Amino acid sequence: MFVVKQSNNLKGQITVSGSKNASLPIISANAIINNQIKLENKPKIDDVNVLEKIISLSKNKKELDLSIPEAKKIRSSILLIPYGLINYGKVKFESAGGCNIGKRSTSTFDDALIQAGVQINEGKYKEYTKQNKPNKKIILKEFSVTATESLLTYIAFLEDVDYEVNxxxxxxxxxxxxxxxxxxxxxxxxxxxxDHSLTIKPQKLKIKNKSFKIIGDYIEAGTFFAIGATVPNSQIQIKGCNVDELYSIFSMADEIGINYKLIDNETIIVDSYNIENYKNIKIQTTIFPGFPTDLQSIFAVLLTQINGINKIHETLFEGRFTYLAELENLGAKVEILNPHQVIIIGKTKLKGGYVSTTDLRGGGAMLLAGIIAQGTTYITEEKIILRGYELIQEKLKNLGVDINRK
Structure with missing residues (x-):
C-alpha cells in the first residue's frame, strides 16, 4: 500500500527511466540470439523481471510453454511467441495477463502470424507452430502495437526467406x-x-554494435509533466526523454494554458503557476503521434482541477475508465456517457481516502490524485504501479512528495 499525503510546492529534477513498452519486445528479440547484445537503460520494473524469468524457465524445453503461472501475470508474455517459434518451433499459449482495461482480442495478432506462415490450433490451449514462409504482402487488421512488434521480430529471424515482405x-x-x-x-x-507500412527482409545475423540503448519512457515523462502541471506551486525539470515524442501533450498543454519550456531535445521544465487560468478541454486518445491512451487517466486528474466541463474520448479501449470510480471516491465529479466517453466537471477539491490501483496507468492517476488531495490517500494494489514505474516512490520523494509504502 502507498500512503500519500497532500504535498504542494514540488521542486526538483527527475530523469525518465528506460521505456517499459520498448524494453519488453526488445528483451524478447534479444533472447532469440541468447542475449548477445547488452541492453542499456533497461528499467528495473516488475514486468521486465517476470518476462526474463519466463525466458529462463523455458531453457532446455521442447516447446515454449506460455501457460505457466508467470506468463499469465503480464500481457507482454505474448511477445515471447516469436522467440518460441524461432527457437523451438512451437508455442503453447493460454492467455495474457496484465492490466484490467477491457477485453483485448488477439485476433489481429493471430491473423498477422497466420499471414506470416504460422499455424494456430485452438483447444484447451492455443498452439502456434512454425509452418510456412510468410506472404510477400501482409495487411494488419488494425494499427496494433503488439501485432506489429511480434510480426517484425518473427520475420527478422527467419533463415529461409530471401525476399522482401511488405x-x-x-x-x-x-x-x-x-x-x-x-x-x-x-x-x-x-x-x-x-503511410504506416514497411518492407522487411531477413538477413544473416550481423551484429553492428554489441550494446543497444532502450529509449526513455515517454509515458513516464508524460506522467511527471501532468504532476508538474497539476500540483499547486510546483516546478519540475524532466530529463532523459525525447521531446519529439511528446508533441501531442504539448499541443494539449498549449490549449489548457500550462507553462512549460523545452530546454533541449531531452529536457522539459513544467510548472503549475498558471493553474488558476487553465481552460477546459477535450482529450481524445488515438494512435501515435496522437495523444496516448496510457496517459488519459493521469491527465483526467488534472482535469478535475480545471473549471467547467472537460471531456475525454477514449478511442482505443472500452475498459479504460475503471479508475474513475476510485477518483470519485476522492470527490471527483464524473459522468460516464458510454464506454468511450466521459465528462469531468471541475474545479473539485479532492479529499484523501482509500483507493485501489485498477491498472498500471490508473495507478499513476491515483498517485497524482493522492498528492493533491486534502489529507491522506491510501493506494492499495501498489504492485501494479511497480510493474511499469521504476523507483517511483524515490522519484516522488525527491520532488518533495510525502509518500511511503506499507
Whole structure:
C-alpha cells in the first residue's frame, strides 16, 4: 500500500527511466540470439523481471510453454511467441495477463502470424507452430502495437526467406521504432514508409554494435509533466526523454494554458503557476503521434482541477475508465456517457481516502490524485504501479512528495 499525503510546492529534477513498452519486445528479440547484445537503460520494473524469468524457465524445453503461472501475470508474455517459434518451433499459449482495461482480442495478432506462415490450433490451449514462409504482402487488421512488434521480430529471424515482405497498417509508436532500430542493429533490412507500412527482409545475423540503448519512457515523462502541471506551486525539470515524442501533450498543454519550456531535445521544465487560468478541454486518445491512451487517466486528474466541463474520448479501449470510480471516491465529479466517453466537471477539491490501483496507468492517476488531495490517500494494489514505474516512490520523494509504502 502507498500512503500519500497532500504535498504542494514540488521542486526538483527527475530523469525518465528506460521505456517499459520498448524494453519488453526488445528483451524478447534479444533472447532469440541468447542475449548477445547488452541492453542499456533497461528499467528495473516488475514486468521486465517476470518476462526474463519466463525466458529462463523455458531453457532446455521442447516447446515454449506460455501457460505457466508467470506468463499469465503480464500481457507482454505474448511477445515471447516469436522467440518460441524461432527457437523451438512451437508455442503453447493460454492467455495474457496484465492490466484490467477491457477485453483485448488477439485476433489481429493471430491473423498477422497466420499471414506470416504460422499455424494456430485452438483447444484447451492455443498452439502456434512454425509452418510456412510468410506472404510477400501482409495487411494488419488494425494499427496494433503488439501485432506489429511480434510480426517484425518473427520475420527478422527467419533463415529461409530471401525476399522482401511488405507489411501494411503498422503501428509507429516510439517503442515500435526502438525495436526496429534493434532489429536493424542485428542486420535486418527494414525500410519504413510514410503511410504506416514497411518492407522487411531477413538477413544473416550481423551484429553492428554489441550494446543497444532502450529509449526513455515517454509515458513516464508524460506522467511527471501532468504532476508538474497539476500540483499547486510546483516546478519540475524532466530529463532523459525525447521531446519529439511528446508533441501531442504539448499541443494539449498549449490549449489548457500550462507553462512549460523545452530546454533541449531531452529536457522539459513544467510548472503549475498558471493553474488558476487553465481552460477546459477535450482529450481524445488515438494512435501515435496522437495523444496516448496510457496517459488519459493521469491527465483526467488534472482535469478535475480545471473549471467547467472537460471531456475525454477514449478511442482505443472500452475498459479504460475503471479508475474513475476510485477518483470519485476522492470527490471527483464524473459522468460516464458510454464506454468511450466521459465528462469531468471541475474545479473539485479532492479529499484523501482509500483507493485501489485498477491498472498500471490508473495507478499513476491515483498517485497524482493522492498528492493533491486534502489529507491522506491510501493506494492499495501498489504492485501494479511497480510493474511499469521504476523507483517511483524515490522519484516522488525527491520532488518533495510525502509518500511511503506499507
Amino acid at each position: 507489411i501494411k497498417q503498422i503501428a509507429i509508436e516510439p517503442h515500435v521504432i526502438n525495436l526496429i532500430d534493434f532489429l536493424k542493429n542485428i542486420g535486418t533490412d527494414i525500410k519504413i514508409n510514410h
